[in-house]
Amino acid sequence: LSVEWLVFVIGLRSLLACPHQFLLERVLRFHPRESAPSRYRIDPAAFGGLLHRTAEAFFSTHGVRFGARESSLDEWISAAEALAREQFEAFLSEYVLAGATVRALELERLLGDVRTLLAIDWNEGRPRTFVAVERDFGADTGFPLATPNAPLYVRGRIDRIDIEDGKSLVRDLKTGRAKPRVRDAVAPDPELDLQLALYAEVASGRAQEWSIPAAVSAAYVYVDR
Numbered sequence: 001l002s003v004e005w006l007v008f009v010i011g012l013r014s015l016l017a018c019p020h021q022f023l024l025e026r027v028l029r030f031h032p033r034e035s036a037p038s039r040y041r042i043d044p045a046a047f048g049g050l051l052h053r054t055a056e057a058f059f060s061t062h063g064v065r066f067g068a069r070e071s072s073l074d075e076w077i078s079a080a081e082a083l084a085r086e087q088f089e090a091f092l093s094e095y096v097l098a099g100a101t102v103r104a105l106e107l108e109r110l111l112g113d114v115r116t117l118l119a120i121d122w123n124e125g126r127p128r129t130f131v132a133v134e135r136d137f138g139a140d141t142g143f144p145l146a147t148p149n150a151p152l153y154v155r156g157r158i159d160r161i162d163i164e165d166g167k168s169l170v171r172d173l174k175t176g177r178a179k180p181r182v183r184d185a186v187a188p189d190p191e192l193d194l195q196l197a198l199y200a201e202v203a204s205g206r207a208q209e210w211s212i213p214a215a216v217s218a219a220y221v222y223v224d225r
Contacts, residue, residue, distance in 0.1 A: 012154060013194050039098040042106050046095060048175040051113055051223070052134070052159070054080070054087045055173060058114075059133035059160070066121075067130035067162060073122045077115055084114045113175065113223040120221060129163040131212055143202050158199045160221075161212065168212040170199045171221050178222035196220065 015022040024030040037043050042050065058080045059066070066076055088107050097103050135158045137143050142153025160171040172195065179185060179192065188197070200218040207214035 012198065013191060016194070017191065037095070039096055040102055042095060042097070042109075044176065046091075047106075047110075050087060050091050050110060051117075051175050052173060053091075054084045054110065054114060055117060055159075056134045057083045057087060058118075059130065063130035063133060066118075067128045069122075069125050069127045073118065073125075076122075077118050080114050080118055081111055084110050116223045117173070117221065120223075128169065131161040131163060131168070131210070132158070133160050134158070135161055135210075137202050137206060143205065145198075145201075154198065154202075156199075156202075158203065161203060161210075163212060164217075166213060166215070168203050168207065168214075168216045170196070170203050170216055170218045172196050172199060172218075174220050174222045174224075176222075176224070178220075178224040 011022060011026045014026065037046065061083075062076065062079060065071070085107070088110055092103065097106060136155075137158065138153065138155030142155050145152045145154060158170055159173045160169075162169045162171075196218050200216045203210070203212065204214050204216045206212075207216075
């Protein structure tokens, strides 16, 4: 390739795994015909988006004080649950669920994940310096990655950035099944972990601009209980 590509981070794995599929889906916008979503359970992609919006609403409003570990975890969970209910009501305007019972069950699923997220993040009250939630990068010109043929410009959004122990902590929120680092899965997997690694690279490259340490650690946050 002699052209300069601008790629959403989430599509980078697709590009490396199968350039032809990337061309069809990401460039030409060809997609398999989808069936109607279930009315009895929110599909995984939509539910993940709902949880991300809830987390963004909470940390945009309370991130600094929560990171400083002001108040108590129970108080923060109450605040987050209120925001989750608001996000859920807004979500129902675009996603149809079959009846009050199903809506109540899906709301409780969201509330449960929100409680888990905050409990994990609280980390026994150990403070962190909150930096950003859903931090955009590369929207205008892209973040350049060198390749043997031409620069690859990427853009995307980092779920969460904090400062902990003098390092920038980049985290990626996941709503799917957790993948523990055990047995044969101890080492990083290029296919699985490319996105998180790229987030760390971007944070290090933008450290001066974002006023964060250039030394970066990265982690997943799974709400799979």
